[in-house]
Amino acid sequence: MKKFAVLFVLIVAALLAIPGYVGHQVEARYQVLVARLEMSGFQVAKHIYQRGWFGANAETDFVLPIPAPDADIPDNIKEVGFSIHSDIVHGPLMPAGGIGLAEINTRILVDGENVFPEDYPAKIQxxxxxxxxxxxxxxxxxxxxxxxxxxxxxxxxxxxxQMLFNAGFSKIDTTMALPGLSVSEGEAKRMVLQGVRADSKSWLDESGLMLGGGVFEVDRFELVMIDDLTSIVLQEIGADVDSGKQGENVSGTITCRLKSADINGDLYGPAILEMSMGNLPAEVLVNIQQGMEEIQRQKLPQQQQAFAAMSVLMSNGPRLIKSDPKFSIDRFSVKTPQGDVEGRFSVQSIGLLWKEIANMQAIVQKLEAEAELKMPESFFRFLFAQQVRNQVVQQIEMRRQMGEEVEVPEPHELDAMADAAAEEQLQRLLFQEVLIRDGTMLSTQASLSSGLLSVNGKAIPLPVPGAAQAQ
Structure with a gap:
């Protein structure tokens, strides 16, 4: 009987001691979560962790700097503050059933307020x-x-x-779905999202990089500007991302898809954009990643962050260039009201050295590039005329802000000016054979190899830096 009593006491003591031990383990893992968020660009303004025997409470205030759309203030940064409040229950017995290390229930507050009503049954666990x-x-x-x-x-x-993760956060699988979201001012809907889905799988490579891929899809996106003059409706948006290693280098692909885009009544789509990157040394990418994380930890002012980031990139530039990196737009295609636009582009440095970066002649000699583009002539005229209109409007606005009295052209005068400029530019490019006309279509093909530029089969002399001074 005494042995049973002693055994019972030992079991009870062990059960009471386990939550205390678990509490230390849980706090360590929670601190890792906060550190990962901080490395991702979130600034921690305050962090409080109160650990008890059977549970804990944590409160972390984050600040996320984002660009503010204020044309009068250059490089204007707005800070959005939000808090994560977590109630933590220590194991081994979990409130949801079964055994485990911990169960964490979280609330999110933005600028000190609950995003959702107090009685809202949110579950972030x-x-x-x-x-x-x-x-x-x-x-x-x-x-x-x-x-x-x-x-x-x-x-x-x-x-x-749902997000599934392993012990070291070296493997993460995430799925997320948002059926719908709309933002309204009075009776007017300014923004509508429908059918948002995300699915990703990533893992930590032995080099220290998170690799993997995922799919992001949106059934419908609508946006109406405040002036009610601009409306955008996008349908069936999708993006596929994939990255992996080939030897010691990293490569990646991005494919973007769009079924249709209605912009102020003009219908575009379907459209597809396929991009790829290759020959990126894993070691260099890890160094850049660690450098950026260190900048985040130092909590430097925004301007100093930009200089520090540039310093990280410059210090890793020599090894990055040495690997002959490559970037390409393997496919670009979009249907416009004027017809189909198609193109592709690729560029790669071959044998370029970092010390030659400032030598334009050396860069040209060691770049391999190809480009193709085909579009309706009417679309070229539309794009160029629209660019001229925007430039004229911006110039008028700048002169007004400087206190000048400016005569604003009538809409038909502005249209005539833009159309004339588009015609002049088109004829110049056709005469130079930079563009080739084939019926209602315009096309161009260009390549750069061993310092020789060819456009539509015609060699184009490249200017040699310093030649004018020598003469």
Whole structure:
């Protein structure tokens, strides 16, 4: 009987001691999560972790600097603050059932306010198993967030998803779905999102890089500008991303798709863009990644961050150039109201050295590039005329801001000016044989190899730096 009593006491003592031990493990893993967010660009303004025996509470305030759309203030940065409040239950017994290391339930506040109503049944839960692996579950039901003086009305269609991770966060699989979201001002809907889905799989390569790929899709996106004069409707948007290693180098591909785009009544699409990058040394990319993370940890002012980032890129430039990196647009195709536009482009340096970067003649000698483009003549005229209109309007606005009295041309005068400029430019390019006319289509082909530029089969002399001074 005494032995049983002693055994019972030992079991109870062990069960009471386990949450204390677990608490230390959970806090360490939570700090890693915060550090990863900080490395991703979020600035930690405050972090409090209060650990108890059977649970803990954590509060972390983040600041995310984003560019503010204010034309009067160059490089204007707006800071958006949000907080993550977490209630943590230590194992071994989990409230949701079973055993594990911890269960974390989280609330998100923006500028000190709950994003959702107080009684909103939001579920953002992290479950961590004994080996450190776990899953994050997101279940946000549909709701309406009423407007106030700081924000418009938001009709939120809900969000659900799951992220699976292993103990070291070296393998992460994520799925997320947002059925719908709309933003309204009064009775007018300014923005609508429908059918957003994301699915990604990534892993930490032995080099220290996160590689992998994923798919991002949106069924419909609508945007109406405040002036009600500009509306954009995009349907069936998609992007496929993939990256991997070939020997010691990293390569990647990005494919963007669009079924249709209605811009102020003009219909574009379908469209596709396929891009690829190759010969990127994994070691160099890791160094750049670590350098950028160190900049984030130092919490430098925005201007100093830009200089520091440039320094990181410059210090890794020699090894990056030495690997002969390549970039290409393997396919570009879009249907426009005037007809189909198609093109491709590729560029690669071969044997270029970092010390030759300032030598334009050496760069030209060691670049291999090809380009093709085909478009309707009417589309060329449309694009060039639109560019002229925008330039004239900007110049008029700049002169007005300087206090000048400017005579504004009538719409038909502006159109005539833009059309005449487009015609002049087109005839110049046709005469120079930079563009070739074939019926209603314009096309061009160009290549650069061993310092020789060829456009539509015709060799084009390249200017030699310093030649004019020598003469």
């Amino acid at each position: 992290i479950r961590v198993s004994w080996n450190g692996a776990g899953e994050t579950l997101v279940d946000l039901p549909a709701t309406v967030i009423p407007s106030n003086e700081n924000r418009p009305r938001i009709d939120f269609g809900g969000m659900s998803g």
